[in-house]
Each structure stands twice: as C-alpha cells, then as structure tokens.
Amino acid sequence: MNGNSAHRQTVLLNGSLASSLINFRKPLIEALVAANHDVHVSAPNIGEKLRQQLEGLGATVHEVHLARTGLGLFSDLSYCRELRKLLRKIDADVMISYTIKPNIWGSFAAAGLKARSVLMVTGLGYAFIEGAGLKRRLVKAVSKILYAQACLLSFRVIFQNNDDLNFFVGNKILKDKRKAGLVNGSGVNLSEFTPTELPDHPVFLMIARLLVNKGVREYASAAKIVKQKFPDAEFLLAGPYDEGPDTVSMQELSSWEKNGIRYLGELADVRPSLASCNVYVLPSYREGTPRTVLEAMAMGRAIITTDTAGCRETVVAGENGILVPVADSISTARAMEILAADKLLRASYGKTSRQFAKAKYESQTVAHSVMRISALTSLHDL
Secondary structure: OOOOOOOOOEEEEEOOOOOHHHHOOHHHHHHHHHOOOEEEEEEOOOOHHHHHHHHHOOOEEEEOOOOOOOOOHHHHHHHHHHHHHHHHHHOOOEEEEEOHHHHHHHHHHHOOOOOEEEEEEOOOOOOOOOOOOHHHHHHHHHHHHHHHHHHHHOOEEEEOOHHHHHHHHHOOOOOOHHHEEEOOOOOEOOOOOOOOOOOOOOEEEEEOOOEHHHOHHHHHHHHHHHHHHOOOOEEEEEOOOOOOOOEOOHHHHHHHHHOOEEEOOOOOOOHHHHHHOOEEEEOOOOOOOOHHHHHHHHOOOEEEEEOOOOOHHHOOEOOOEEEEOOOOHHHHHHHHHHHHOOHHHHHHHHHHHHHHHHHHOEHHHHHHHHHHHOOOOOHHHO
C-alpha cells in the first residue's frame, strides 16, 4: 500500500484512557473524518457522555476491556484477543494505538491481519523511568522485550521527541529506523486556547495526574519554599488521582493543601485554571510532549519545566521559560522565585510562548503529520 493512498480506509484509533480520545485525539479524529475515512475508536470504560461526543465527531465507538496499569498477563492477553476480534469485525486497514499497553498488545492483535499497525509513543512513562528495586528493573526489562516485538510487527512508530526515538534505536527496541516518524506532540487548538489577561500577583499552576514521576512532590516542596519569600503568591494543583504504581497518597496531598497548595481536582476544562495563572509549572521526570504545557503556551503563559525528554522541546531558556533539573525541588523553587519577582518577565515569556505554539504545535498540522506517516494522506493533500 503506498504512502499516498487516497481511497477511503477503515481506521481504528486505540487508546488506554477513554477521556484521552477527546482530550488529546479530537483533532486527529476530525482530520480522519474530513479525509473521508471510516473512523473507529476504542478504549476501556467509555461513558455515555463521551460516547455521544465521539459519535458527534463522526467516529464509531467500541469499548474494550483493559487493566491500564499492572502486570496482569492474563488480562492483557484477553485484551489482545478482544482487539483482534474487533479488527476483524470492522475489517480495519489501519490501527493507530498510543500508550504502552495499546501499542504492544495492539500490534500483536494486528499480526497476520490486513490492518497495518501504527504505534504512537507519547512518552515512556513508569516502565522506563529509572528507579530502584527489583520490580522496576523487571518491568523495564519485560517492557523492552515486548516493545521490541511490537515494533518489529508494526508498520510505523511515531515519536513526539528525539530523545525517545534515540532511546528506542539505541536500545534496539526499534531495529529499523526507517519505520520511525516524528511529530510535534499531540498539538494544541490555537482557536480554543487563546491568550488571556495575566493576574498581577504570582500565580503558579501545575496540571498532572497525581504521580511521583510527574514531579508533583517537587512542585509541592518548591511551593513551600517560595511561599516563605512571596506570601502573596498562589499555588494551584489540578489533575486526577491515579491508581498506578507511582501514585501519590491522598494523605500526602492533604499535607500539601495544609502547606498552601490549592488542589482543584480533575478538570473537565483546563482553560479557566490556565487563565487564572501566569506561570505554568511541570517538573515531570519524562514526557512525550506534555499537552498541558502546549495549552499553557497557547494561552500565553511563562513555563517552568524540566530539562528532560519531551519537556525540554517546549522551552527556549530565557525566551519563554526556565528549564530545571529533574527531581530538584530547590532549582524549581529558584525558577519560581525569579518569575514571582518579575511581572514584566512573566508577561514577556508568556507572549513568546504563544508565538512558539503558533509556529510549531498547531493541532491540525500535527494531525495531518500523523496521517501522512500512517499512509492515510487526505484527499485534498494529494
């Protein structure tokens, strides 16, 4: 099948978290539908409201059963069989998967069928972040073996940053570099995320699942330090509680709230919270390309994030934000203090963030890049 294939194809977009189909993949679904492809989506635990939203975009919705975290081999094999059955039922030409379990088990499910499997590596996550202990080493070793087999079976492997691509090639997980494609994250809708007026006093915000590897502990520790020097500063934290192996306890979260962090919970719409801050902070240990940072950039916010895979691409130091070392709350606090002390710098960085978002991360451009790499070129692109 050639890369300029313009005829209608049946595409399955397969993820592990139902809400991500709307939050992260909506532009891709819209672009596929606009190109006259027959679009299907699958994920576990799809609620009725989300189902209606996805059907409203023109997608056919399928619920599949998946234990998103953990090492349950039997449940994962059951998920693989369910996906294979679905691929046969819809007679899929292409399956685009994202996140580790859909990527691995999706590629196994498609093996021997006509559907070509496209893997989107949207970050390496817990399985590949360095850590102590036998379990972590075992998880990493098994993940490498399974991912290598998945890449062997795949048609294309799409990365969101060069660090992840080089990691896969260097560790021989991806043996054929010609399969690799590179896109600028998941993109951001620049008409939905627009600049708003900045608060006068320093307001910091972090949005992430409550996981250690997202850097929530560093953010909480840094906030405590900064609060002593800037008592008028506000510190907001938003995001869902996650039951993964790396989760932060509710007791720990409660202690942060007592120390001045305002926890906003999981947000259906992040824009009001982004509008209420003037500095966005994400001290993550590793990302694909962090969507929340792109949204903050699009809304004209200064950025503090870590000098690590996925995150470093979003910041040009001294132009739109500050890069800090991973797992370093002291450096994070110093960066926050620099921006807390300088209203004009916050505004200048925010303005440049918007310019960077426009130049590099527009969502439809990213969606068409994914389609091109997947040999799903839209009719009007030919």
